[in-house]
Amino acid sequence: MVARSVITIRQERLGKELRKLRERAGLGLREAARATGINEGKLSNVEAGRAGVSAERVRFLAGHYGAGGTPLVEALEVMATERVRGWWEEYRGRLPRGHLDLAELEHHTGHLRTFEIVYIPGLLQSGEQLRASYNDSTWGTPEEQRELRVQFRRRRQEVLDRDDFVYEAVIHEAALRIKKADSGVARRQLKHILEQAERPQVTVRVVPFDVDNFRVGFAPTILGGPVPQLDTVLMDTPHGGNFLDAEAQLERYRRAFAAVQKAALGIVESKDFIHRLAQQM
Structure with a gap:
């Protein structure tokens, strides 16, 4: 898995919200990795916004965290499917x-x-x-x-x-x-x-x-x-x-x-x- 070289605020927020769900479930990163079968390093990168995550994976994680099916998780699934390269990207680095x-x-x-x-x-x-x-x-x-x-x-x-x-x-x-x-x-x-x-x-x-x-x-x-x-x-x-x-x-x-x-x-x-x-x- 190659980490993103550029992280947008929406990607960062998606990862942060997944981390909040994990923490509310009382799980440390290592415990969550064992429970979900996801590599700890990859899970860390997802929560930092450095790695992408699919809507299915969001749903899977939320289910393990006891938060599945909520309006928040549904909104996070939508965020995970976004592939928007907005006009503002023309100004990145400028x-x-x-x-x-x-x-x-x-x-x-x-x-x-x-x-x-x-x-x-x-x-x-x-x-x-x-x-x-x-x-x-x-x-x-x-x-x-x-x-x-x-x-x-x-x-x-x-x-x-x-x-x-x-x-x-x-x-x-x-x-x-x-x-x-x-x-x-x-x-x-x-x-x-x-x-x-x-x-x-x-x-x-x-x-x-x-x-x-x-x-x-x-x-x-x-x-x-x-x-x-x-x-x-x-x-x-x-x-x-x-x-x-x-x-x-x-x-x-x-x-x-x-x-x-x-x-x-x-x-x-x-x-x-x-x-x-x-x-x-």
């Missing part, structure tokens, strides 16, 4: 892996929820805003790399064209007011958000400055999986995005997003708010 991981997750999710405090959500950025966001060469990013990132994000935005994709963005007023360029760019960005919010699958809501008792100080993005256990949370940091999938982490950020939704204006009120703000720019 952009950091996190960019490709996010595009892959967006491709496979049907429901994405995001909250932003100081940035316009990437999928809602206008072309001008995109270039302004990547135009600060003081961060040491060469011009060619900045242009590549702009191009990549424009490709990512095509996910909003999907009829089966539900996008829910909650944006703090601070992000709407911060000017990455001049007032004209900021005004057109707000109008772009309003245009995108007219799509039936896109919801945009605003958390204004004057909301009382607002305590959420971080900005999670929750990418929905086919079952809740396969959700993924993205947390942006100055050094890149962190993808989180532990059950406790998922639950924490679901609660945080529920608090954000509770604090936000309604859909119509949010559109009116953005329209008024655009007029002030």
